[in-house]
Amino acid sequence: EAGVTQFPSHSVIEKGQTVTLRCDPISGHDNLYWYRRVMGKEIKFLLHFVKESKQDESGMPNNRFLAERTGGTYSTLKVQPAELEDSGVYFCASSQVGGGNQPQHFGDGTRLSIL
Amino acid sequence: GENVGLHLPTLSVQEGDNSIINCAYSNSASDYFIWYKQESGKGPQFIIDIRSNMDKRQGQRVTVLLNKTVKHLSLQIAATQPGDSAVYFCAENSGTSYGKLTFGQGTILTVHP
Numbered sequence: 001e002a003g004v005t006q007f008p009s010h011s012v013i014e015k016g017q018t019v020t021l022r023c024d025p026i027s028g029h030d031n032l033y034w035y036r037r038v039m040g041k042e043i044k045f046l047l048h049f050v051k052e053s054k055q056d057e058s059g060m061p062n063n064r065f066l067a068e069r070t071g072g073t074y075s076t077l078k079v080q081p082a083e084l085e086d087s088g089v090y091f092c093a094s095s096q097v098g099g100g101n102q103p104q105h106f107g108d109g110t111r112l113s114i115l
Numbered sequence: 116g117e118n119v120g121l122h123l124p125t126l127s128v129q130e131g132d133n134s135i136i137n138c139a140y141s142n143s144a145s146d147y148f149i150w151y152k153q154e155s156g157k158g159p160q161f162i163i164d165i166r167s168n169m170d171k172r173q174g175q176r177v178t179v180l181l182n183k184t185v186k187h188l189s190l191q192i193a194a195t196q197p198g199d200s201a202v203y204f205c206a207e208n209s210g211t212s213y214g215k216l217t218f219g220q221g222t223i224l225t226v227h228p
């Protein structure tokens with residue numbers, strides 16, 4: 001079974017540009033999460049989808065970040081325009097629905113550098 | 116690396132020793148806890164989880180202990196191997212089903228052959 005996959009693995013862009021990150025969850029996982037880890041900080045929650053619906057977006061830092069999950073399969077996270085403080089590692093995770101809490105399985109992340 | 120700037124606790128052990136990694140959590144409403152292992156350049160890898168109605172759970176070479184009274188979680192690794200060297204994170208779900216995880220800062224485990 002394929003795990004959570006993220007594209008690209010690395011991205012280097014200039015301040016003011018736009019970047020779109022993609023996440024493909026484990027097949028059949030209705031829950032999809034985005035997290036990020038900026039330099040010197042802990043891994044922090046961004047938002048949670050259940051299928052195509054945003055269940056919790058309390059961790060989104062500002063309106064420069066837009067997450068979508070059209071069709072309830074893969075998800076994209078767009079940063080527009082990117083700022084220096086957006087540099088970090090962006091992780092996606094997915095989990096099954098049902099039977100209470102289920103473990104979230106993570107991808108290897110996208111390492112985003114803003115110059 | 117990713118851990119630059121973050122002063123993580125460290126634990127160094129010899130191969131074959133048992134390791135104990137500790138974690139304190141803050142939210143008394145948390146009812147689900149997970150331990151993750153993260154190797155350099157990889158994402159967090161699920162190790163073991165425990166629900167708040169349990170105080171101990173065992174997996175293969177790993178045991179998680181939960182003390183709700185003092186809000187403390189520990190991960191015990193038996194017969195630690197060099198391949199266990201990584202950063203270990205505890206995470207808690209603050210009482211919301213299927214919801215967001217709050218991560219600890221992590222502990223660097225180094226296993227010497």
